[in-house]
Amino acid sequence: MSNESANSSGTSAARARGRVVGVPKRCWCGELVVSLISKSAANPYRRYYRCAFAAENRLSNDNHTYQWVDEALVDETEALKFRLGILEQIIVDERAEEEKKKCAEFEMKLETEVFSRMEDAITEPKGRSRK
Template sequence: MADQGRGFPTRCRCGEAVRIGMSRTAKNPGRLFHSCPRRSEETQWYHTFKWTDQCMVEEIEDLKLKMDNVEEDSITFQKSVNACETKVGTLQMETRVCETMVEKEIRECKMELRSLKNMVD
């Protein structure tokens, strides 16, 4: 049997939908498998056949890898969120400082304007 990818096959190389069956042989009694409905002994090399337990192991291994990647991505994302929160805090503080400076400038401008008005009057 050639490599047909990991996990549960859904389509055979011939295009047929893969079906699930149960072995009735003495060597593998009751063992589940996935195969092409068109498979025959003389053309089995071309059609899909894979034991279900093998598919399940591959699916679990692949899911474990995906979960590891999700966990790594989650940690990286959390670090990015923390950095953003720190930056937001810094920007909020800078904004308050700028607002204070602008308010001071406005007060000074108002005082200067009053002085100028008094000089003109």
């Protein structure tokens, strides 16, 4: 029988070529990956991804891409969560930088205004005393 029964209960992986993370697009051999439905007794009607070449030639125990759809989608979701976390951190960092710049600008305005008022306050009594 084909790989759908050989990998019926274990985790799916492209054994010799490394584990495929997420939804596979192409097999290591260059062939497209197709979605099929298992007909095995252990996993009836469970969907899986398979290398089109290996599926067409009914290869079993090979190194071509084979991955359960549900596992691939969980992997894809986890990868997207990770990327979303990175993007959120970038946004938070950018906002923090913008806030720092705004605070620095506001601080400079305040210092300029305070110095201006202090200078006016200092020069005003000098002008009164001379009269």
